[in-house]
Amino acid sequence: MEFYDIIFYLFALITIGSAFVVVTSRNIVYAAFSLLFTFFGVAGIYVLLGADFLAIVQIMVYVGGILILLLFGVMLTNKITSVEIRTGTVHLLPAAIGIGILFGAIISVMLWTNWNISPEPIPPSTTANIGRELITNYVLIFELLGMLLLIALIGAASIARRDKE
Amino acid sequence: MLSIPIEYYLILSAFMFIVGVTGVLIRRNAIVVFMCIELMLNAANLSLVAFSSYHGNPVGQIFVFFVMTVAAAEATVGLAIIIAIFRNKLTVNVDEINIFKW
Numbered sequence: 001m002e003f004y005d006i007i008f009y010l011f012a013l014i015t016i017g018s019a020f021v022v023v024t025s026r027n028i029v030y031a032a033f034s035l036l037f038t039f040f041g042v043a044g045i046y047v048l049l050g051a052d053f054l055a056i057v058q059i060m061v062y063v064g065g066i067l068i069l070l071l072f073g074v075m076l077t078n079k080i081t082s083v084e085i086r087t088g089t090v091h092l093l094p095a096a097i098g099i100g101i102l103f104g105a106i107i108s109v110m111l112w113t114n115w116n117i118s119p120e121p122i123p124p125s126t127t128a129n130i131g132r133e134l135i136t137n138y139v140l141i142f143e144l145l146g147m148l149l150l151i152a153l154i155g156a157a158s159i160a161r162r163d164k165e
Numbered sequence: 166m167l168s169i170p171i172e173y174y175l176i177l178s179a180f181m182f183i184v185g186v187t188g189v190l191i192r193r194n195a196i197v198v199f200m201c202i203e204l205m206l207n208a209a210n211l212s213l214v215a216f217s218s219y220h221g222n223p224v225g226q227i228f229v230f231f232v233m234t235v236a237a238a239e240a241t242v243g244l245a246i247i248i249a250i251f252r253n254k255l256t257v258n259v260d261e262i263n264i265f266k267w
Protein backbone atom coordinates (compact mmCIF):
# COMPACT_ATOMS: atom_id res chain seq x y z
CA MET A 1 0.00 0.00 0.00
CA GLU A 2 2.62 2.51 -1.05
CA PHE A 3 0.01 4.81 -2.61
CA TYR A 4 -1.72 5.65 0.68
CA ASP A 5 1.62 6.58 2.24
CA ILE A 6 2.40 9.10 -0.49
CA ILE A 7 -1.07 10.68 -0.23
CA PHE A 8 -0.77 10.86 3.55
CA TYR A 9 2.64 12.54 3.49
CA LEU A 10 1.46 14.98 0.82
CA PHE A 11 -1.58 16.09 2.80
CA ALA A 12 0.39 16.16 6.06
CA LEU A 13 2.99 18.39 4.42
CA ILE A 14 0.31 20.76 3.08
CA THR A 15 -1.39 20.92 6.47
CA ILE A 16 1.69 21.51 8.60
CA GLY A 17 3.36 23.87 6.13
CA SER A 18 0.37 26.14 5.73
CA ALA A 19 -0.26 26.03 9.50
CA PHE A 20 3.28 27.38 9.96
CA VAL A 21 2.52 30.14 7.47
CA VAL A 22 -0.62 31.05 9.45
CA VAL A 23 1.45 31.57 12.57
CA THR A 24 4.51 33.24 11.08
CA SER A 25 3.06 35.41 8.30
CA ARG A 26 3.12 39.12 9.02
CA ASN A 27 0.24 39.87 6.65
CA ILE A 28 -3.14 38.78 8.02
CA VAL A 29 -4.63 38.18 4.58
CA TYR A 30 -1.82 35.74 3.76
CA ALA A 31 -2.46 34.00 7.08
CA ALA A 32 -6.17 33.66 6.26
CA PHE A 33 -5.43 32.21 2.82
CA SER A 34 -2.95 29.68 4.15
CA LEU A 35 -5.58 28.67 6.69
CA LEU A 36 -7.61 27.70 3.61
CA PHE A 37 -4.89 25.22 2.59
CA THR A 38 -4.74 23.86 6.14
CA PHE A 39 -8.47 23.16 6.09
CA PHE A 40 -8.22 21.49 2.67
CA GLY A 41 -5.32 19.34 3.88
CA VAL A 42 -7.30 18.21 6.92
CA ALA A 43 -10.26 17.43 4.65
CA GLY A 44 -7.98 15.29 2.49
CA ILE A 45 -6.79 13.36 5.52
CA TYR A 46 -10.43 12.81 6.52
CA VAL A 47 -11.02 11.23 3.10
CA LEU A 48 -7.95 9.07 3.63
CA LEU A 49 -9.39 7.93 6.96
CA GLY A 50 -12.70 6.96 5.33
CA ALA A 51 -14.70 9.86 6.80
CA ASP A 52 -16.21 11.15 3.55
CA PHE A 53 -19.16 12.95 5.16
CA LEU A 54 -16.88 14.83 7.55
CA ALA A 55 -14.57 15.85 4.71
CA ILE A 56 -17.47 17.51 2.90
CA VAL A 57 -18.70 19.10 6.13
CA GLN A 58 -15.17 20.35 6.82
CA ILE A 59 -14.98 22.06 3.45
CA MET A 60 -18.50 23.49 3.67
CA VAL A 61 -18.38 24.72 7.27
CA TYR A 62 -14.75 25.75 7.64
CA VAL A 63 -13.87 26.96 4.16
CA GLY A 64 -17.32 28.18 3.20
CA GLY A 65 -18.32 29.63 6.55
CA ILE A 66 -15.65 30.25 9.15
CA LEU A 67 -12.90 31.32 6.76
CA ILE A 68 -15.17 33.78 4.94
CA LEU A 69 -16.22 35.12 8.34
CA LEU A 70 -12.55 35.52 9.32
CA LEU A 71 -11.83 37.39 6.09
CA PHE A 72 -14.76 39.69 6.84
CA GLY A 73 -13.23 40.23 10.28
CA VAL A 74 -9.86 41.11 8.71
CA MET A 75 -11.48 43.55 6.31
CA LEU A 76 -13.62 45.17 9.01
CA THR A 77 -10.93 45.58 11.65
CA ASN A 78 -8.08 46.87 9.47
CA LYS A 79 -8.42 50.02 7.50
CA ILE A 80 -7.59 48.95 3.96
CA THR A 81 -5.95 52.28 3.23
CA SER A 82 -3.49 52.05 6.09
CA VAL A 83 -0.55 49.73 5.48
CA GLU A 84 -0.28 48.82 9.14
CA ILE A 85 -1.40 45.18 8.99
CA ARG A 86 1.79 43.74 10.46
CA THR A 87 1.87 42.27 13.93
CA GLY A 88 4.91 41.82 16.09
CA THR A 89 5.99 38.61 17.74
CA VAL A 90 6.87 38.99 21.39
CA HIS A 91 7.47 36.84 24.50
CA LEU A 92 9.45 34.25 22.54
CA LEU A 93 11.41 32.62 25.35
CA PRO A 94 8.55 31.80 27.79
CA ALA A 95 6.43 30.68 24.85
CA ALA A 96 9.21 28.36 23.64
CA ILE A 97 9.62 26.77 27.09
CA GLY A 98 5.88 26.19 27.53
CA ILE A 99 5.45 24.83 24.02
CA GLY A 100 8.41 22.49 24.41
CA ILE A 101 7.03 20.98 27.61
CA LEU A 102 3.54 20.60 26.12
CA PHE A 103 4.87 19.06 22.90
CA GLY A 104 7.03 16.56 24.77
CA ALA A 105 4.11 15.56 26.99
CA ILE A 106 1.67 15.04 24.08
CA ILE A 107 4.14 13.12 21.90
CA SER A 108 5.33 10.85 24.71
CA VAL A 109 1.75 9.98 25.69
CA MET A 110 0.86 9.25 22.06
CA LEU A 111 3.89 7.03 21.44
CA TRP A 112 3.92 5.07 24.68
CA THR A 113 0.24 4.17 24.83
CA ASN A 114 -1.01 0.89 23.41
CA TRP A 115 -3.97 2.04 21.36
CA ASN A 116 -6.89 -0.36 21.15
CA ILE A 117 -7.21 -0.84 17.39
CA SER A 118 -9.93 -2.88 15.80
CA PRO A 119 -8.71 -5.07 12.90
CA GLU A 120 -11.68 -4.50 10.61
CA PRO A 121 -12.00 -1.08 8.95
CA ILE A 122 -15.18 0.95 9.01
CA PRO A 123 -17.67 0.59 6.11
CA PRO A 124 -16.77 2.53 2.95
CA SER A 125 -19.52 5.12 3.31
CA THR A 126 -20.20 6.44 6.79
CA THR A 127 -22.95 8.91 5.86
CA ALA A 128 -25.85 6.47 6.37
CA ASN A 129 -24.53 5.39 9.77
CA ILE A 130 -24.00 8.96 10.93
CA GLY A 131 -27.49 9.98 9.82
CA ARG A 132 -29.08 7.03 11.57
CA GLU A 133 -27.20 7.72 14.81
CA LEU A 134 -28.07 11.43 14.67
CA ILE A 135 -31.82 10.83 14.60
CA THR A 136 -31.88 7.93 17.07
CA ASN A 137 -29.28 7.91 19.84
CA TYR A 138 -28.05 11.48 19.61
CA VAL A 139 -31.25 13.30 18.66
CA LEU A 140 -31.32 15.35 21.89
CA ILE A 141 -27.79 16.70 21.39
CA PHE A 142 -28.63 17.35 17.75
CA GLU A 143 -31.62 19.51 18.71
CA LEU A 144 -29.62 21.26 21.43
CA LEU A 145 -26.97 22.15 18.87
CA GLY A 146 -29.63 23.67 16.63
CA MET A 147 -30.72 25.78 19.61
CA LEU A 148 -27.09 26.73 20.31
CA LEU A 149 -26.60 27.89 16.74
CA LEU A 150 -29.75 30.01 16.93
CA ILE A 151 -28.57 31.60 20.19
CA ALA A 152 -25.11 32.25 18.73
CA LEU A 153 -26.68 33.87 15.66
CA ILE A 154 -28.87 36.21 17.72
CA GLY A 155 -26.05 36.98 20.15
CA ALA A 156 -23.53 37.77 17.40
CA ALA A 157 -26.01 40.03 15.61
CA SER A 158 -26.84 41.94 18.78
CA ILE A 159 -23.17 42.31 19.84
CA ALA A 160 -21.92 43.49 16.46
CA ARG A 161 -24.87 45.79 15.78
CA ARG A 162 -24.13 49.49 15.75
CA ASP A 163 -26.14 51.30 18.40
CA LYS A 164 -28.36 54.10 17.18
CA GLU A 165 -27.37 57.39 18.72
CA MET B 166 -5.94 3.16 5.07
CA LEU B 167 -4.74 0.82 7.80
CA SER B 168 -1.27 0.49 6.31
CA ILE B 169 -0.26 3.67 8.14
CA PRO B 170 -0.01 3.27 11.91
CA ILE B 171 -2.40 5.39 13.95
CA GLU B 172 0.54 7.12 15.65
CA TYR B 173 1.31 8.99 12.41
CA TYR B 174 -2.10 10.63 12.41
CA LEU B 175 -1.78 11.41 16.11
CA ILE B 176 1.65 13.00 15.65
CA LEU B 177 0.30 15.10 12.77
CA SER B 178 -2.54 16.20 15.03
CA ALA B 179 -0.06 17.00 17.82
CA PHE B 180 2.01 19.11 15.42
CA MET B 181 -1.07 21.07 14.33
CA PHE B 182 -2.10 21.60 17.95
CA ILE B 183 1.37 22.83 18.92
CA VAL B 184 1.47 25.22 15.96
CA GLY B 185 -1.91 26.58 17.12
CA VAL B 186 -0.68 26.99 20.71
CA THR B 187 2.45 28.76 19.43
CA GLY B 188 0.33 31.20 17.46
CA VAL B 189 -1.91 31.98 20.42
CA LEU B 190 1.16 32.61 22.60
CA ILE B 191 3.29 34.74 20.30
CA ARG B 192 0.86 36.65 18.06
CA ARG B 193 -0.76 39.84 19.26
CA ASN B 194 -3.47 40.34 16.63
CA ALA B 195 -6.83 39.08 17.87
CA ILE B 196 -7.85 37.75 14.44
CA VAL B 197 -4.66 35.67 14.09
CA VAL B 198 -5.19 34.34 17.62
CA PHE B 199 -8.64 33.35 16.42
CA MET B 200 -7.24 31.49 13.41
CA CYS B 201 -4.88 29.61 15.71
CA ILE B 202 -7.81 28.54 17.89
CA GLU B 203 -9.42 27.11 14.75
CA LEU B 204 -6.15 25.25 14.08
CA MET B 205 -6.28 23.68 17.53
CA LEU B 206 -9.93 22.64 17.07
CA ASN B 207 -8.99 21.06 13.74
CA ALA B 208 -6.14 19.16 15.37
CA ALA B 209 -8.47 17.74 18.02
CA ASN B 210 -10.97 16.78 15.30
CA LEU B 211 -8.23 15.04 13.35
CA SER B 212 -7.25 12.82 16.24
CA LEU B 213 -10.93 12.03 16.94
CA VAL B 214 -11.48 10.96 13.32
CA ALA B 215 -8.33 8.85 13.44
CA PHE B 216 -9.49 7.05 16.58
CA SER B 217 -12.99 6.55 15.14
CA SER B 218 -11.61 5.16 11.91
CA TYR B 219 -9.09 2.80 13.50
CA HIS B 220 -11.62 1.63 16.05
CA GLY B 221 -14.16 0.73 13.38
CA ASN B 222 -16.84 2.85 15.06
CA PRO B 223 -18.49 5.79 13.25
CA VAL B 224 -19.86 7.31 16.48
CA GLY B 225 -16.61 9.23 16.93
CA GLN B 226 -17.35 11.09 13.72
CA ILE B 227 -20.66 12.30 15.16
CA PHE B 228 -18.67 13.88 17.98
CA VAL B 229 -16.50 15.63 15.40
CA PHE B 230 -19.67 16.92 13.75
CA PHE B 231 -20.78 18.39 17.09
CA VAL B 232 -17.34 19.96 17.64
CA MET B 233 -17.58 21.61 14.22
CA THR B 234 -21.00 23.05 15.08
CA VAL B 235 -19.71 24.51 18.33
CA ALA B 236 -16.66 25.87 16.45
CA ALA B 237 -18.96 27.65 14.02
CA ALA B 238 -20.94 29.20 16.89
CA GLU B 239 -17.68 30.21 18.58
CA ALA B 240 -16.40 31.82 15.39
CA THR B 241 -19.51 33.96 14.94
CA VAL B 242 -19.68 35.21 18.52
CA GLY B 243 -15.92 35.73 18.78
CA LEU B 244 -15.75 37.78 15.61
CA ALA B 245 -18.73 39.85 16.74
CA ILE B 246 -16.88 40.58 20.00
CA ILE B 247 -13.69 41.50 18.11
CA ILE B 248 -15.63 43.87 15.85
CA ALA B 249 -17.35 45.46 18.85
CA ILE B 250 -13.96 45.96 20.55
CA PHE B 251 -12.51 47.42 17.35
CA ARG B 252 -15.38 49.89 17.16
CA ASN B 253 -14.65 51.15 20.69
CA LYS B 254 -10.83 51.01 20.84
CA LEU B 255 -9.91 51.18 17.11
CA THR B 256 -7.41 48.33 17.56
CA VAL B 257 -7.39 44.53 17.65
CA ASN B 258 -3.96 44.27 19.26
CA VAL B 259 -4.51 42.21 22.40
CA ASP B 260 -1.72 44.09 24.21
CA GLU B 261 -3.56 47.38 23.90
CA ILE B 262 -6.91 46.02 25.10
CA ASN B 263 -6.08 46.42 28.78
CA ILE B 264 -8.88 48.52 30.27
CA PHE B 265 -9.18 46.10 33.20
CA LYS B 266 -5.55 46.72 34.14
CA TRP B 267 -4.49 49.60 36.38
